[in-house]
Each structure stands twice: as structure tokens, then as C-alpha cells.
Amino acid sequence: MAAVRPMTRTDGAFPERSVRATIDGRAVTVPEGTTILAACRAEGTEVPTLCFLENLAPVNVCRACVVEVEGSRALVPACSRPLEADMVVSTRSERVDHSRRMVLELLASSVDMSLAGPDLERWLEEYGADPARHGPLAPTGADRQARAGRHGSVAGEARATLDQPVTIDNELYVRDYSRCILCYKCVEACGDQAQHTFAIAVAGRGFDAHIATEFDVALPDSACVYCGNCVAVCPTGALMFKSEYDLRQADDWDASRQTVTDTICPYCGVGCTLELHVQDNRIVKVTSPMDHEVTHGHLCVKGRFGFDFVHVPPPGAEDTRR
Amino acid sequence: MFGAGGGTSSYEEFHHTDLIVLWGSNARESHPIFFHHVLRGMQNGARLYVVDPRRSTSAQHAHLWLGLDVGTDIVLANAVGREIIAAGLVNREFVRRATLDFEAYQASVEPFTLEMAEELTGVPRDAIRQLAHDYARAPRAELSWTLGITEHHNAVDNVFALINLALLTGHVGRYGSGLNPVRGQNNVQGGGDMGALPNKFPGFEDVQNGTVRARYEAAWGRALPATNGWHLSQMFEAMDRGDMRALYIIGENPAQSEADSRRTERLLTGLDHLVVQDMFLTRTAELADVVLPSTASWCEAEGTVTSSERRVQRVRKALEPPPGTKGDLEILSLLAARLGFDWGMPAAEAVWDECRSLSPMHGGMAYHRLEALNGIQWPCPDEAHPGSPFLHGRLWDDPVGGAKAAFHPVRHDPPLDALSDEYPIRLTTGRRLDSYNTGVQSGRFSSPLRRPESLNLSPEDMRLLGVVEGERVAIASRRGRIEAPVHADSTLRPGLAFMTLHFPDQVSTNTLTLDAWDPQSGTAEFKATAIRVERLDSSDSLEASADAVNLKVGV
Numbered sequence: 061m062a063a064v065r066p067m068t069r070t071d072g073a074f075p076e077r078s079v080r081a082t083i084d085g086r087a088v089t090v091p092e093g094t095t096i097l098a099a100c101r102a103e104g105t106e107v108p109t110l111c112f113l114e115n116l117a118p119v120n121v122c123r124a125c126v127v128e129v130e131g132s133r134a135l136v137p138a139c140s141r142p143l144e145a146d147m148v149v150s151t152r153s154e155r156v157d158h159s160r161r162m163v164l165e166l167l168a169s170s171v172d173m174s175l176a177g178p179d180l181e182r183w184l185e186e187y188g189a190d191p192a193r194h195g196p197l198a199p200t201g202a203d204r205q206a207r208a209g210r211h212g213s214v215a216g217e218a219r220a221t222l223d224q225p226v227t228i229d230n231e232l233y234v235r236d237y238s239r240c241i242l243c244y245k246c247v248e249a250c251g252d253q254a255q256h257t258f259a260i261a262v263a264g265r266g267f268d269a270h271i272a273t274e275f276d277v278a279l280p281d282s283a284c285v286y287c288g289n290c291v292a293v294c295p296t297g298a299l300m301f302k303s304e305y306d307l308r309q310a311d312d313w314d315a316s317r318q319t320v321t322d323t324i325c326p327y328c329g330v331g332c333t334l335e336l337h338v339q340d341n342r343i344v345k346v347t348s349p350m351d352h353e354v355t356h357g358h359l360c361v362k363g364r365f366g367f368d369f370v371h372v373p374p375p376g377a378e379d380t381r382r
Numbered sequence: 383m384f385g386a387g388g389g390t391s392s393y394e395e396f397h398h399t400d401l402i403v404l405w406g407s408n409a410r411e412s413h414p415i416f417f418h419h420v421l422r423g424m425q426n427g428a429r430l431y432v433v434d435p436r437r438s439t440s441a442q443h444a445h446l447w448l449g450l451d452v453g454t455d456i457v458l459a460n461a462v463g464r465e466i467i468a469a470g471l472v473n474r475e476f477v478r479r480a481t482l483d484f485e486a487y488q489a490s491v492e493p494f495t496l497e498m499a500e501e502l503t504g505v506p507r508d509a510i511r512q513l514a515h516d517y518a519r520a521p522r523a524e525l526s527w528t529l530g531i532t533e534h535h536n537a538v539d540n541v542f543a544l545i546n547l548a549l550l551t552g553h554v555g556r557y558g559s560g561l562n563p564v565r566g567q568n569n570v571q572g573g574g575d576m577g578a579l580p581n582k583f584p585g586f587e588d589v590q591n592g593t594v595r596a597r598y599e600a601a602w603g604r605a606l607p608a609t610n611g612w613h614l615s616q617m618f619e620a621m622d623r624g625d626m627r628a629l630y631i632i633g634e635n636p637a638q639s640e641a642d643s644r645r646t647e648r649l650l651t652g653l654d655h656l657v658v659q660d661m662f663l664t665r666t667a668e669l670a671d672v673v674l675p676s677t678a679s680w681c682e683a684e685g686t687v688t689s690s691e692r693r694v695q696r697v698r699k700a701l702e703p704p705p706g707t708k709g710d711l712e713i714l715s716l717l718a719a720r721l722g723f724d725w726g727m728p729a730a731e732a733v734w735d736e737c738r739s740l741s742p743m744h745g746g747m748a749y750h751r752l753e754a755l756n757g758i759q760w761p762c763p764d765e766a767h768p769g770s771p772f773l774h775g776r777l778w779d780d781p782v783g784g785a786k787a788a789f790h791p792v793r794h795d796p797p798l799d800a801l802s803d804e805y806p807i808r809l810t811t812g813r814r815l816d817s818y819n820t821g822v823q824s825g826r827f828s829s830p831l832r833r834p835e836s837l838n839l840s841p842e843d844m845r846l847l848g849v850v851e852g853e854r855v856a857i858a859s860r861r862g863r864i865e866a867p868v869h870a871d872s873t874l875r876p877g878l879a880f881m882t883l884h885f886p887d888q889v890s891t892n893t894l895t896l897d898a899w900d901p902q903s904g905t906a907e908f909k910a911t912a913i914r915v916e917r918l919d920s921s922d923s924l925e926a927s928a929d930a931v932n933l934k935v936g937v
Binding site for chain 2: 231
């Protein structure tokens with residue numbers, strides 16, 4: 061993970077002066093333009109985030125980072141709101157905790173968050189989220205799949221979920237939208253925050269909102285160029301490299317057996333830093349550091365996926381490393 | 383340029399410039415993450431001009447595309463220069479203080495009027511005028527090019543033509559203004575930096591400079607040749623003459639990557655002794671007397687590479703190499719021992735430390751600093767030096783630090799493989815996003831984007847020739863004849879065809895290309911081949927498919 065940049069700003073301009081404000085009763089001084097989130101992190105105060113990422117502009121959709129600002133009618137998103145002079149911010153009021161509990165509980169009631177990481181598990185507990193009170197999970201199997209993306213069909217009997225089959229339509233990455241929390245990070249990375257390919261967007265409204273290619277076509281028929289930058293920013297495992305997915309399906313994905321080594325991409329002359337995730341002497345995933353000034357965490361299809369040539373193929377296959 | 387072979391700017395400067403010109407570069411597909419920096423600059427307000435015979439995916443992002451005819455870059459650049467002068471937009475103060483030979487340049491571009499340029503390049507005069515005025519008026523401007531400029535028989539002249547424009551306008555040596563060749567391969571920059579050039583020591587110091595040579599002779603304890611060696615194209619000529627009888631190739635596949643591949647293969651097989659050191663049994667390795675299987679230098683060994691922004695970066699060992707292979711450094715050390723020189727078995731860091739003790743511009747790049755700073759941009763003479771994000775700031779000192787930068791007048795010299803009634807179509811070559819060079823690396827992963835090799839033609843030419851999508855045709859040049867399926871490509875204008883070099887086992891594109899090379903750089907003219915497209919006789923095709931059916935049913 062990238063180191064937190066305490067001076068994260070939203071406008072790209074140079075700081076002109078300092079701002080004094082109060083966060084949780086403590087006086088803080090930050091350069092003008094610093095967000096509330098960045099100020100909190102610089103102070104060591106945790107604010108939960110789901111849709112925020114250091115290398116993307118805030119989209120303000122998850123509402124997990126809301127804080128209370130004195131004099132403000134609504135709770136404000138800490139990720140995008142700059143700290144203003146004399147602002148009095150409370151990161152843990154009853155209102156804030158209640159709002160975060162609702163966000164986390166509703167997400168956990170409908171989305172498979174089992175790969176969303178230890179922070180999320182901790183927050184669910186810390187904020188007292190109780191997804192089960194929305195009813196039992198619908199039974200697995202064909203019945204669940206038939207209601208993919210739908211809700212209300214058995215209202216009151218089982219809670220609505222996003223449960224649906226995993227979409228596997230290419231050999232590079234898979235899409236498991238039963239894990240999707242609609243944080244928009246993939247859309248932003250595919251769009252004007254990095255890749256400018258615009259292969260995906262949010263389609264539908266309300267509970268039926270989902271990430272889709274144009275007309276929901278399969279990836280090979282879409283504008284996708286397989287840079288994998290969407291996969292790299294996905295926080296819940298909804299987008300997953302096929303290499304990782306296959307190992308998980310075989311119950312053979314084991315982070316404790318993995319090493320991560322920084323090196324430089326072997327293709328063109330731009331010099332992108334690759335983080336090679338290696339398990340049992342095979343590359344199982346390639347990422348790039350988000351705080352690196354060359355890549356900002358983004359790669360192209362060759363750097364991300366073009367590593368198979370170094371692997372000795374299994375017996376029987378054509379040996380490329382003779 | 384101006385003595386050091388490297389781009390003058392950092393990628394980050396593309397975020398903070400006002401105008402970006404990509405000339406002969408489809409960075410969107412060939413250098414995708416560099417293009418991210420271009421896009422960031424555009425989001426911050428920069429305008430993008432793309433100069434390319436194809437309306438490439440990069441050109442599709444541009445504010446203005448200048449679709450010139452292949453091989454007319456000097457005409458266009460000289461016309462831009464003439465227009466800047468004629469419109470009174472020269473940065474006179476910079477030209478007076480920091481440059482030499484402006485008058486000779488001015489005289490050389492005088493004939494290149496907008497009208498003449500429009501006729502020779504096919505670019506509308508208003509577009510040329512707009513590029514000239516915008517480039518000259520922009521407070522900051524980045525000019526960047528790749529193989530569309532350098533894979534020509536007059537590559538160096540093409541580059542001079544672009545450098546002249548930067549000198550005219552002062553768009554070099556400042557933050558956000560520079561000249562940037564983006565390198566096609568991961569360590570091409572590093573290869574040059576390390577003296578893998580026939581006339582240079584590491585750090586671009588001349589082999590013929592006695593003072594420099596004495597430094598290396600003192601360190602290595604023996605006399606070194608005072609004459610330049612041969613570059614690749616000269617080596618092939620020496621093979622042709624019989625002056626070069628043995629060849630040791632490390633990590634190259636010239637049998638498939640060189641222009642005029644039939645000639646290349648004949649020369650390689652005619653050698654007394656050919657050694658190939660590679661991680662693959664390439665087509666070239668198949669021709670060798672001895673093959674030395676090596677490791678993948680980017681993930682099975684330690685070392686450094688240098689990127690297009692002159693950043694020296696660490697590569698590290700992440701994998702155990704397959705049994706039977708050895709690292710390049712180990713192979714070279716063992717070979718030296720067999721030849722009677724015991725170097726021991728030095729680690730990559732020890733070799734690097736020796737290099738930076740001899741090459742002044744690498745002096746401060748200790749491994750621990752490369753790690754701490756995410757790489758360092760040369761020059762970096764000592765360990766207190768932070769590295770150099772951009773070059774030639776000295777040109778803005780008053781008086782100028784060091785030598786002034788000279789204009790190099792260049793003349794138009796069209797592609798050697800001229801179009802004629804017999805060979806009326808211009809074939810150019812390039813890359814696809816998911817592929818790389820001859821495909822030995824990129825051909826091994828399951829890319830959903832991969833299509834088989836094809837002859838890309840404009841829809842207009844397809845109608846004219848009466849061919850349809852997927853139809854197999856014969857493609858003939860003055861050197862050879864191959865077959866490939868046709869693919870409609872709306873980025874091409876009539877008269878322009880496109881192929882890649884990615885699938886030499888399917889379609890040997892380099893059977894067609896010309897090995898004419900630039901005497902100043904040794905690069906071959908991959909970008910300009912005259913071809914003829916022939917429909918395969920329909921009865922032949924029918925016979926062929928009948929044969930296929932017969933083979934299938936076993937009769």
C-alpha cells in the first residue's frame with residue numbers, strides 16, 4: 061500500500077497559507093486546501109473510507125468517511141471537503157457513528173465482503189453493524205442466481221443481495237459483482253483518472269445500479285484494453301486477476317507463501333515499476349506502487365499480464381525456455 | 383542531443399506544459415503509461431498535436447492530427463520552422479544568446495513554403511501554420527518522438543529537424559519545455575548510457591578522446607583501441623564482405639527483427655561461428671553454433687536499467703531461474719575465465735560501482751540511493767547530487783554555460799524505396815498495444831486483444847483492389863513476396879498500408895522491408911517500403927481450399 065500523503069489536496073494548486081481548525085477538540089494547522097481526511101490522517105485519527113484512493117480524485121459515493129462539522133446541517137465527506145479556517149470537526153459523534161453503521165450494515169447485508177480486508181471487518185464490529193437483522197441470506201443455488209441484481213421478490217423472508225455468478229469472459233481477469241460495493245474506483249481508473257478508455261460505467265438505478273460495459277456486452281466485445289487498472293483499485297475482490305481467482309478456486313492462494321519484489325517492466329522504455337507477487341516461484345499477480353511518480357499505480361496490458369514468458373510451462377506443453 | 387543521448391524532460395513535466403507534440407509516435411499503444419502523463423497534461427489544459435501518417439489511437443486523442451505522407455517529416459518540420467521565422471515568432475533572445483548558425487538554418491528552410499509543404503506532405507497548409515504558431519507561442523512546449531522519426535534512412539536528419547524547432551522557440555532546457563525521444567525497449571536508453579555504442583564509453587564519452595580512454599586504460603590495466611567500432615548495420619555489411627567471420631549475440635533476434643530478413647539469415651548462416659546468448663531458443667538461436675541459455679534479466683537477476691527520462695532504476699530477482707540457465711553476468715565472467723581473465727564472480731552491484739567510478743554522470747548513483755529515491759535521473763555526478771529532472775538548463779544561463787547549441791540545417795531526402803506504378807502502395811510498420819517486437823515475450827500470454835497478422839489497408843484501397851476483409855492476398859516489394867490476410871483499417875489513408883513485426887512465424891513482414899540504413903545512426907528504414915498488393919488467383923484459392931479439404935479427409 062502506498063504511504064499516506066498527508067498533504068493530499070483536491071485542487072492541484074500550491075498551498076498559499078495555513079489553516080487553523082479543531083478536530084476532535086485538538087487544534088490543528090494544515091496548508092490551505094488540505095482535506096479533512098488528510099488532516100485527520102496526518103494527526104493519526106482514523107476515518108474509515110471505502111471509495112477513497114490516493115491516486116484517484118474523490119467521488120463522494122460511499123459516505124463512510126462522513127464527519128460532523130459544527131454549523132453544517134448535513135454530515136460532510138472528509139475525503140473531499142477541505143479543512144476551512146476555524147472549522148470544528150468531530151470524527152466520532154453519535155450522528156457520525158449512526159451514519160457509518162447504516163452504510164456499513166446495508167452494504168454488508170447485500171454484498172459479499174469476505175475479501176474486503178481486515179479494516180472493513182474491524183469497522184463492522186466497531187460501529188455495531190448487524191447485517192443479519194435485515195433477514196436471513198437467501199438460499200444459495202439456482203434460486204439466488206435467478207434473482208441476481210433484483211430485490212423485493214421475497215420481501216421480508218430473506219434479505220436482498222447482489223448474489224450472482226462470477227463473470228469469466230477472458231483469461232486475464234474475472235468480475236464477481238456479488239462483491240461489488242459500487243465505490244466507482246474501477247470506473248474512475250478506466251475513465252479520466254488514469255486510463256481514458258471509458259469501457260465501464262454505472263448502469264441502472266437504486267438497488268439495481270451495477271458496473272457495466274456498454275450494453276452489458278462481454279469484455280472481449282467491449283472497449284476494454286485489459287490494462288487491469290480497474291482490478292488494481294478494486295477494494296473488495298469484485299475484480300480479480302484470473303491467476304489469483306484460479307488459485308483461490310483451487311484453495312491454493314496463500315499470501316503467507318508469497319513474496320513481493322519491485323522490478324522494472326521488460327517491455328517498452330517508459331520504465332514502469334512492477335511489484336511481482338510470487339508464489340511457488342510463479343508470478344501470480346502484478347501491481348505497481350500508487351505513490352510512484354512514473355506509474356501512479358497504473359500499468360498497461362503488457363506490464364500487467366505479459367509475464368508468462370518467464371514461466372517454465374507444465375510438462376507436455378511446448379517448452380518456451382529451452 | 384547536444385552531446386548527451388537522452389530526453390531532456392521528465393514525464394512529470396508533461397503535466398505542467400502548454401503544448402505537447404507527438405511526432406512519429408503512437409504513444410497510446412506503444413508507450414501507454416507515458417501517454418497517461420500526456421493525458422494528465424491535457425486535463426491541465428495542454429493542447430496535443432500528433433504528427434503521424436496514420437490517424438492512430440494517439441492521434442484520435444489529439445486536438446489536431448497532421449497526417450503527413452511517410453518520409454516527409456523534414457519537409458513538414460522545415461516548413462514549420464520557416465513559418466515561425468516568417469511570422470516573427472522566433473525567440474530572438476534565446477537564439478542570439480544560446481545558439482549558433484541560425485542564419486544557415488534560416489537560409490536552408492527558405493524554400494519550404496506552406497504551399498510546397500502541403501504538396502509534398504499532404505498536410506493542409508492551415509494545419510502546418512497552426513502547429514507553427516501554437517508551438518512558437520506556447521509558454522512551455524514538449525516535443526516527443528519515437529520510431530516514426532528514427533526508423534528511416536535519414537533518421538538523424540529527422541531528429542535534427544525537430545531539434546531545430548526547439549532552438550528556434552527556446553523550448554528546451556526549461557521545466558515543461560523539452561525534446562524527448564521515448565525509447566522503444568526497456569533498456570535501450572541504458573544500453574546507450576553504458577557504452578553499447580561503437581563510438582562511446584559509458585556516459586557518452588568518446589572512444590577517440592585520449593583523456594577519457596586513459597581513464598579506462600588505467601582502471602583496466604591495458605591499452606584500448608582508439609578507433610570506433612561497427613554499429614549493427616556496418617556489422618552486417620562486414621559479414622557481407624567477409625571481413626567479419628564470428629558473431630556473439632546477446633538478447634537479440636536479428637534473424638526476425640532486422641529489415642530484409644532473407645539477407646540477414648544468409649549472412650548469419652554464412653559466418654564461421656555464431657554464438658547466441660538468450661533466454662529463448664529464438665529463430666536466431668536456431669542458427670547458432672553455440673547457444674548459451676540465460677536468465678530473464680528483469681526478474682531473475684539483480685541489476686539496473688535506464689528509462690526514457692534518464693532514470694536509472696533497479697531490477698531485482700523475484701524468481702529462481704529454470705535449471706540449466708545462467709545470468710548474463712555469470713556467463714560473461716565464465717567466458718572471461720576461459721579466455722584467461724579471472725574476474726571472479728562479481729555481483730551486479732560491484733560491476734555497477736566500477737561503472738560509476740569511471741562514468742562521471744553516474745558517479746552518485748549508489749544502489750542504496752537508487753532504492754531510496756525510486757531511481758535517479760542522470761547526470762548525477764556525486765552522492766550529494768539529487769539527479770537531473772531536466773537537461774540543458776545551462777542554455778538559459780547568461781552567458782550560456784558551456785557550448786552553444788548549433789542549428790543543423792537538413793534537406794529533404796525521400797524514402798529510398800520509391801513508389802512507382804509497379805509498387806504503388808506505401809507500407810509502414812508499427813506496434814500493437816498488446817504485442818512487442820517479434821513476439822517472443824508478448825506472444826506467450828492470453829491476450830483477448832490479439833489478432834493474427836494482417837495487411838491493414840484503407841477501406842478505399844480495399845474497394846479499389848476488390849478485396850474483402852480476411853481475404854488472403856500477396857504482398858510484393860522489390861525484395862520479396864509474402865501472403866497475409868487483409869484487414870480494413872480506417873486509420874489509414876488511401877495509398878498507405880500497415881503491418882506489424884509481431885508474428886514473424888505467421889507472416890514474415892521483414893521479407894518486404896529495405897535494409898537501407900542511416901549512415902549517421904545505423905537505423906534501418908522499417909517505416910517506408912513500396913509494395914504492390916495482388917489478389918491471389920481465385921482458381922488458386924479454390925484449389926488451395928480443395929487441397930485443405932482433401933487433406934482433412936485424408937485423400
